[in-house]
Amino acid sequence: MSLKPFYRKTWAEIDLTALKENVRNMKQHIGEHVHLMAVVKANAYGHGSAQVAKAALEEGASVLAVALLDEALSLRAEGIEEPILVLGAVPPEYTGIAADKRIIVTGYSVQWLKEVLGFLDGVDTPLEFHLKIDTGMGRLGCKTEEDIKEMMEMAESSSKLNCTGVFTHFATADETDTDYFNMQLNRFEELTKPLPLDRLMVHSSNSAAGLRFKKQLFNAVRFGISMYGLSPSTEIKDELPFRLREVFSLHTELSHVKTIKKGESVSYGATYTAEHDEWIGTVPVGYADGWLRRLAGTEVLIDGKRQKIAGRICMDQFMISLDEEYPVGTKVTLIGKQEDEWISVDEIAQKLQTINYEITCMISSRVPRMFLENGSIMEIRNPILPNHI
Numbered sequence: 001m002s003l004k005p006f007y008r009k010t011w012a013e014i015d016l017t018a019l020k021e022n023v024r025n026m027k028q029h030i031g032e033h034v035h036l037m038a039v040v041k042a043n044a045y046g047h048g049s050a051q052v053a054k055a056a057l058e059e060g061a062s063v064l065a066v067a068l069l070d071e072a073l074s075l076r077a078e079g080i081e082e083p084i085l086v087l088g089a090v091p092p093e094y095t096g097i098a099a100d101k102r103i104i105v106t107g108y109s110v111q112w113l114k115e116v117l118g119f120l121d122g123v124d125t126p127l128e129f130h131l132k133i134d135t136g137m138g139r140l141g142c143k144t145e146e147d148i149k150e151m152m153e154m155a156e157s158s159s160k161l162n163c164t165g166v167f168t169h170f171a172t173a174d175e176t177d178t179d180y181f182n183m184q185l186n187r188f189e190e191l192t193k194p195l196p197l198d199r200l201m202v203h204s205s206n207s208a209a210g211l212r213f214k215k216q217l218f219n220a221v222r223f224g225i226s227m228y229g230l231s232p233s234t235e236i237k238d239e240l241p242f243r244l245r246e247v248f249s250l251h252t253e254l255s256h257v258k259t260i261k262k263g264e265s266v267s268y269g270a271t272y273t274a275e276h277d278e279w280i281g282t283v284p285v286g287y288a289d290g291w292l293r294r295l296a297g298t299e300v301l302i303d304g305k306r307q308k309i310a311g312r313i314c315m316d317q318f319m320i321s322l323d324e325e326y327p328v329g330t331k332v333t334l335i336g337k338q339e340d341e342w343i344s345v346d347e348i349a350q351k352l353q354t355i356n357y358e359i360t361c362m363i364s365s366r367v368p369r370m371f372l373e374n375g376s377i378m379e380i381r382n383p384i385l386p387n388h389i
């Protein structure tokens with residue numbers, strides 16, 4: 001019997017053709033001499049980090065960014081040799097591993113850098129870091145001229161350290177009101193003035209800033225959400241310089257179809273009761289896949305038509321009220337297009353009163369990712385059957 005990458009009829013499609021088009025447009029937008037840093041943290045916002053990283057690098061990205069050292073090491077294990085920056089705080093005791101694997105870390109405080117020096121004795125390659133300045137996000141970074149100066153001096157006087165970049169992060173780049181953004185930008189320009197900027201990678205912009213405000217790109221931009229074809233916020237959706245193409249879609253197939261009689265109920269709590277005889281379909285997706293219970297009452301697509309979820313969403317399954325009979329095996333689309341109908345990531349985000357970022361991240365690792373290019377399947381990843389049992 002031939003082995004398959006997955007044995008369930010549920011999968012997420014990752015449209016690498018769309019992703020590549022987004023990356024090409026972003027690269028064209030920022031210009032040849034500005035580095036495009038592809039942000040692939042959190043498994044590339046749930047899309048699949050190795051495949052997204054490789055596709056982005058092919059289209060002109062020159063640096064990758066992740067949140068954790070583990071994520072960077074996983075990309076190295078996939079054979080990716082390009083520069084990788086860890087945006088989050090790496091515990092000092094693990095920075096030796098980062099140096100060994102040529103992974104760039106974020107230097108965010110004097111204390112952190114002092115502790116790091118204690119762990120680099122046996123390391124051959126110097127630890128590369130980008131200095132993080134907190135200009136108003138209040139998350140990571142040093143805040144004063146003195147701290148920045150001290151960190152730069154420490155780097156210069158130690159053969160174990162190499163500062164190759166400086167950056168900050170905006171808190172409100174995706175909002176119409178730009179006052180706070182401008183305050184942060186001015187602060188960044190002020191605090192970086194004494195630094196040797198010509199030999200540093202200097203970056204401040206995320207997707208929102210990178211797409212909206214061309215003049216403060218410095219020499220690198222960190223693109224995350226826009227690479228996945230999603231707008232950084234609904235507020236600035238109409239301000240984007242080109243059309244983004246959504247990369248993520250989620251599909252399954254009906255596992256069971258039956259009629260229920262008027263007065264019969266469906267799912268836990270028997271909260272849904274048929275008002276007339278009707279067709280009910282069972283969908284093999286549940287909250288353990290990331291399809292949260294709060295999505296009860298929302299819609300999915302079958303045969304290009306919207307069909308409503310009936311009753312509570314279970315851990316592994318939910319039911320839908322069908323407009324007519326469909327055979328078992330009929331395709332069900334939870335996110336994505338069917339004929340002229342489209343359930344976008346933004347629609348699900350709106351239903352859950354959250355942001356699109358959270359939606360693709362929440363689709364769990366139990367859902368296999370299928371990578372497509374020009375409609376052909378390039379690769380399938382299923383973390384729960386990593387070696388195709």
Ligand SMILES: *Cc1c(COP(=O)(O)O)cnc(C)c1O
Pocket residue numbers: 039041087169205206207208222223224225226232
């Ligand atoms: C996640 C992240 C980004 C990417 O932001 P998007 O809005 O997805 O483009 C950029 N910079 C930092 C520091 C981040 O943590």
